[in-house]
Amino acid sequence: MAASPLAGFPFLKMNGLGNEILVMDLRGRDHIITPAEARAIAADPRSRFDQLMALHDSPSAAAFMRIYNNDGSASAACGNGTRCVAWAIGRDGGPDRVRLETSAGALEAQRVGEARYTVDMGPPRFDWRDIPLAHAVADPDAIAVDLPGWTAPGPASALGMGNPHLVCFVPDQQSYDLASQGPALERHPLFPQRTNVSFAQVLDRDHILLRVWERGAGPTLACGTAACATAVAAMRRGLADREAAIDLPGGQLTIAWRETDGHVLMTGPTELEWEGRLPDDFAAEPAPGVA
Numbered sequence: 001m002a003a004s005p006l007a008g009f010p011f012l013k014m015n016g017l018g019n020e021i022l023v024m025d026l027r028g029r030d031h032i033i034t035p036a037e038a039r040a041i042a043a044d045p046r047s048r049f050d051q052l053m054a055l056h057d058s059p060s061a062a063a064f065m066r067i068y069n070n071d072g073s074a075s076a077a078c079g080n081g082t083r084c085v086a087w088a089i090g091r092d093g094g095p096d097r098v099r100l101e102t103s104a105g106a107l108e109a110q111r112v113g114e115a116r117y118t119v120d121m122g123p124p125r126f127d128w129r130d131i132p133l134a135h136a137v138a139d140p141d142a143i144a145v146d147l148p149g150w151t152a153p154g155p156a157s158a159l160g161m162g163n164p165h166l167v168c169f170v171p172d173q174q175s176y177d178l179a180s181q182g183p184a185l186e187r188h189p190l191f192p193q194r195t196n197v198s199f200a201q202v203l204d205r206d207h208i209l210l211r212v213w214e215r216g217a218g219p220t221l222a223c224g225t226a227a228c229a230t231a232v233a234a235m236r237r238g239l240a241d242r243e244a245a246i247d248l249p250g251g252q253l254t255i256a257w258r259e260t261d262g263h264v265l266m267t268g269p270t271e272l273e274w275e276g277r278l279p280d281d282f283a284a285e286p287a288p289g290v291a
């Protein structure tokens with residue numbers, strides 16, 4: 001098997017509140033990581049990730065980001081990963097403010113501490129075609145998500161942050177096991193591209209407990225776009241003010257839904273764990289019939 005153009009390629013192993021992020025800078029290269037390569041990289045404990053952030057050349061930003069889940073699927077948004085990319089571009093005297101392009105639009109990240117960033121994640125998407133949903137719904141905040149043998153705690157919210165989100169509000173996290181319902185809800189027929197699944201417990205108008213089953217990655221310690229989606233859904237329901245602290249298993253994000261332009265601002269930390277290289281004999285055999 002021919003050596004992959006990724007053989008020996010460097011990476012940064014980072015995390016955003018424990019959400020495991022790999023950053024690979026492919027700017028100046030013309031290789032686009034395939035789903036099979038992403039899965040092979042994730043399968044190696046030395047380069048494991050929840051999401052892989054691949055940086056490519058952009059005419060209008062520091063980089064265009066291709067985002068991969070560890071199942072090889074693509075996403076147009078990753079909040080924790082975006083903070084990590086901003087740190088990587090800004091390290092060693094780089095810029096404190098970084099513009100990044102994605103297939104869902106441009107993002108601006110601003111350093112607000114040594115390894116802490118505020119990212120303008122853009123506006124939430126409520127139109128069914130932008131989330132996306134399989135069809136129009138009467139009320140995106142009244143989605144019935146009962147499953148065989150499981151009664152949802154109430155009507156859920158469907159919205160997008162460049163990626164799809166289903167937010168279920170629960171009276172207490174202890175009595176709802178996300179791991180048992182996550183896989184089915186991720187594949188809820190209303191979501192043609194699957195969805196990220198959030199169980200949110202509103203503690204106060206500025207404080208929400210959140211657990212997330214991520215599309216293409218399963219349970220993670222934190223999910224930035226889910227924190228954005230959950231905060232917006234709570235605000236739309238009148239359960240939270242325009243800024244809230246979101247407590248995830250990995251730590252806390254602050255989310256603000258700005259009145260002036262409707263953009264969602266996410267603030268949180270980044271962490272560099274190690275710098276590594278893919279094996280010199282790295283190769284990924286695509287699954288038969290799959291790219």
Ligand SMILES: N[C@H](CCC[C@H](N)C(=O)O)C(=O)O
Binds near residue numbers: 081196215220224
């Ligand atoms: N699993 C998500 C992408 C990563 C989102 C999450 N890690 C974040 O920090 O926003 C999706 O397929 O839409």
